[in-house]
Amino acid sequence: MKPQPLALKALSVISVLLFLSALGMVFFYAPLEITMNYVQKIFYFHIANAWVGMLGFIAAAVAGVLYLVKHDQKWDIVGLAAVEISLVFFLIAIISGSIWARPTWGAYWTWEPRLTTAAILEMVYIAYLLLRQGIDDPDRRARFSAVYTLIGSISVPITFMSIRLFRTIHPVVIGTNSSASTGSFDMTSKMLVTMFFALFSFSVIFITLFWHRIRQGQLAQQVEQLKLEELQ
């Protein structure tokens, strides 16, 4: 077994440090929001988690296409890693969003485009994992997984657009804000700095986790091969 590369070890340490600094910035650097008070603090991590989920979603789609083109088992491992990370981070984003929504919107959940799309994306990922579980042949499992991520990655944005044809109350943080949305606020520069620092930290955390998970996938594959050799 190859030892962890030095860069990966360094990244893990940096990730922890970045996470702690982001946490510190949220509580001690970013000012309190006037109307929402402390509840608004959840926003920085909420958006960072959703961002990582998004990165994972894109990575999974790219890995799916690359697998279908190249037929290299490596891209299957990458795709699975991306889906697993995206699944977890979207779940955190949904839960943290619900905690934020309760005092702001008065309900944990509304059937709003972004929330609904996030929930459906989770369903697609769970279906993806169930599909993998039901197939024993590694080659077929990789092919079907790639096809399904591809179908999912086309469908989920269309789902978002289709729900968006209704009115939305989710605040649009960057870009234009619709007057119908509640819970939006003007960000001071310190808030913006904190938000972007949180986004940056979580991007690094994403890369670290992604790398660890891919490495773990490769090791699992080696174990499988060793088992097969032992049996023969």
Add this chain to the structure above:
Amino acid sequence: MHNEIHTAEHKPTSNFLSAVGAVVWKDLAAELRSRELLSAMLVFALLVILIFNFALELDPQTRRVATPGILWATFAFAGTLGLNRSMAVEKDRGCLDGLLLAPVDRSAIYFGKTISNLAFMLIVEVIVLPVYSVLYNTNLFNPGLIVVILLGSVGYVAVGTLLSSMAVQTRTRDVMLPILLFPVVIPILIAAVKASSGFLQGLALPEVMPYINLLIVYDVIFTAAAYMVFDYVVEE
């Protein structure tokens, strides 16, 4: 039936359309003899409507709002039943292997299966609509609604055929199809329900058009995507 398949086999260059036609013909002929797929779908669809009747207590007021949703939920559930069965038959009797051995483009098999699945779904819909109209005293003969049902069914079947050919090759195949299919056909269901209720409430065309456009976009994108990846799904 045999002649159709043989012509496709003897002429490797025989055109794409006749190969598609042969697959469709095979499915329709088999169904005409057994009638097991259509009868199962139909009985199931009627049972779903019956369940909705008691679950929602469909008085005239609720009915007006709930009809499009009930119709599409019924079509979606009956649709999975049909899609699953139509692919499982191919797999169980080794028919799929035979199809794959035929020297035709594999996408011809995909389009053939899609068209025959679409035919089954449309037949069920053609029967369910008047029955629903009679049972609930609602007039469903609306040209707009028929266009929506056609567009919605095309998209549903285009993705459904691809995913059902995946589902039958898994260990958990009986439960796999709805789990794979429903999260990705949600745009179809949203757009179809919205457009159907628009037409049934007599809204002006420009108000319904965004949803019709969405259905068309979905149909085109997913037929193209399924056509491109079908090879990977049936490859051995």
